[in-house]
Amino acid sequence: MKNIKYMILPVLLLITGSLIAQQTPAPKQTTPITIVGATAHIGNGEVIENSLIILEDGKIRTITDANTTKMPYRGTIIEAQGKHVYPGFIAPNSTLGLVEIDAVTQSDDEDELGEMLPHVRSIIAYNAESQVVESMRPNGVLIGQITPRGGRISGTSSVVQFDAWNWEDAVLKENDGVHVNWPSSVRRGRWWEGEEPGIKPNNKYEEEVLKLKDFFKNSKAYLAGPRDRTNLPFEAMDPVFSGKSKIYIHADGEKEIVDIINFKKENDLKNVVLVGAYNGYKVADELKKNNIPVLIGRVHSTPNLEDQDYDLPYKMAKLLNDKGVLVGLETSGQMERMNSRNLPFYAGTVVAFGANKEDALKMITSNTAKILGVDDTLGTLEVGKDATVFISEGDALDMRTNKVTKAFIQGRDISLESHQTELGKRYSDKYTQ
Structure with missing residues (x-):
């Protein structure tokens, strides 16, 4: 009986761990991503109010003022007007x-x-x-x-x-x-x-x-x-x-x-x-x-x-x-x-x-x-650097407005889900029932 108890415990731990395991890492970037209209906080003190950013092959290929360029959009288009983009x-x-x-x-x-x-x-x-x-x-x-x-x-x-x-x-x-x-x-x-x-x-x-x-x-x-x-x-x-x-x-x-x-x-x-x-x-x-x-x-x-x-x-x-x-x-x-x-x-x-x-x-x-x-x-949003960036609905330094909607690590579109976000959704749904 004692042996059965010791066998069951590791199995329960294994099952519990698998239920709350980390999100699967994102695959390598294969398609260009164009982020349009966001306020870009470069990370070196500069800000571009209406930016055009292109991520390709895991790197930042373009970052410019959308008002002063006619560069064509490429790949997946993310309309980010009113939002903010930052280096990771x-x-x-x-x-x-x-x-x-x-x-x-x-x-x-x-x-x-x-x-x-x-x-x-x-x-x-x-x-x-x-x-x-x-x-x-x-x-x-x-x-x-x-x-x-x-x-x-x-x-x-x-x-x-x-x-x-x-x-x-x-x-x-x-x-x-x-x-x-x-x-x-x-x-x-x-x-x-x-x-x-x-x-x-x-x-x-x-x-x-x-x-x-x-x-x-x-x-x-x-x-x-x-x-x-x-x-x-x-x-x-x-x-x-x-x-x-x-x-x-x-x-x-x-x-x-x-x-x-x-x-x-x-x-x-x-x-x-x-x-x-x-x-x-x-x-x-x-x-x-x-x-x-x-x-x-x-x-x-x-x-x-x-x-x-x-x-x-x-x-x-x-x-x-x-x-x-x-x-x-x-x-x-x-x-x-x-x-x-x-x-x-x-x-x-x-x-x-x-x-x-x-x-x-x-x-x-x-x-x-x-x-x-x-x-x-x-560290900065500059051409040639890793496409490790994220988009927030508001000011990322303010806990009231830092609502990350998209994040990329080396151009990979990563999951923003976690055990905590899952619990947040679960208990939010609780109060709608």
């Missing part, structure tokens, strides 16, 4: 596809044992059929940077598109950068150790920074030597030192950010990106001077300290942008995978607190594409 939004520093259910250990692949893990590749753990991943698309979030967590050096991220059978189909840029969690100079009192609550100095800060510096020093020495024995962590640092890949350093404190700037200089690191950067606005001039872009922490947050402006997280991106720092928005934090669908509305909040609307749009399109090193194919 990009969610950086995300664990989408690495964790499905937080409480189920077997579905959690965001972290590995160890401290210095630059050789750990998040992409091979990415689940392209995640139900959480498919729920991004109805809001226009079509691209993500899949990032590991944990340790001092978490591992290597990769950039993917959100309509694929597996990680091999999904990947757009493999191993784009290594992620480092910089030590914190402060910590909170540990009640389980009998310490008083509140923020205290981290007495081991210098020691922890020294360990990180030693790892970089030893990596350089190994890479410059004969390499008689393979050391995978040291090997993985080669693209970082050569500048072929980015190094994303996660930190929030002012002291930590200043130390990171000095660390960049000491190690001659060419492609440093600051992630989080809660106090980055205090040293914005130095970030600009040292050509360090920022992926700013979640906009929909409360201030860290009681004496800070209530709206500091809302206006932080504008403060950095006004100083000339290249800024992108990221969504990490509590329930980050589910909240990633709100990325466009974080940009909308940045607008509500002073930023220009097209500047805020750049923070989830072209700026982020530049930071991740994929701006040659993504």
Whole structure:
């Protein structure tokens, strides 16, 4: 009897999973698509009020003002007067596809044992059929940077598109950068150790920074030597030192950010990106001077300290942008995978607190594409770039009007259905009965 019970459970799980599986990925584009009349938000600050866009062979072949051209329409015609078209939004520093259910250990692949893990590749753990991943698309979030967590050096991220059978189909840029969690100079009192609550100095800060510096020093020495024995962590640092890949350093404190700037200089690191950067606005001039872009922490947050402006997280991106720092928005934090669908509305909040609307749009399109090193194919509506675009009935940065009617990834007409949209329809029908 007990054996029968254990046999039935996996079968039920299999049946349930098949009922709520992800939508089938769209086939390759075979017919040109012409989008006519939409307001095109290019993603670089420009807007075309009455646009003509032609997508062909997965690329943007034409984008122009429909008022000034007599170019013939081709293939499938989409009349989009009164609507808006955007480049696909990009969610950086995300664990989408690495964790499905937080409480189920077997579905959690965001972290590995160890401290210095630059050789750990998040992409091979990415689940392209995640139900959480498919729920991004109805809001226009079509691209993500899949990032590991944990340790001092978490591992290597990769950039993917959100309509694929597996990680091999999904990947757009493999191993784009290594992620480092910089030590914190402060910590909170540990009640389980009998310490008083509140923020205290981290007495081991210098020691922890020294360990990180030693790892970089030893990596350089190994890479410059004969390499008689393979050391995978040291090997993985080669693209970082050569500048072929980015190094994303996660930190929030002012002291930590200043130390990171000095660390960049000491190690001659060419492609440093600051992630989080809660106090980055205090040293914005130095970030600009040292050509360090920022992926700013979640906009929909409360201030860290009681004496800070209530709206500091809302206006932080504008403060950095006004100083000339290249800024992108990221969504990490509590329930980050589910909240990633709100990325466009974080940009909308940045607008509500002073930023220009097209500047805020750049923070989830072209700026982020530049930071991740994929701006040659993504981030803007320009001829030759991937046809990764979507059409919304209204302003995509406003949750009241962001109603995506069509979305394309590399020209493929993707499904906008998800488990959530199916439930939405089900319960809408309930109240009509």
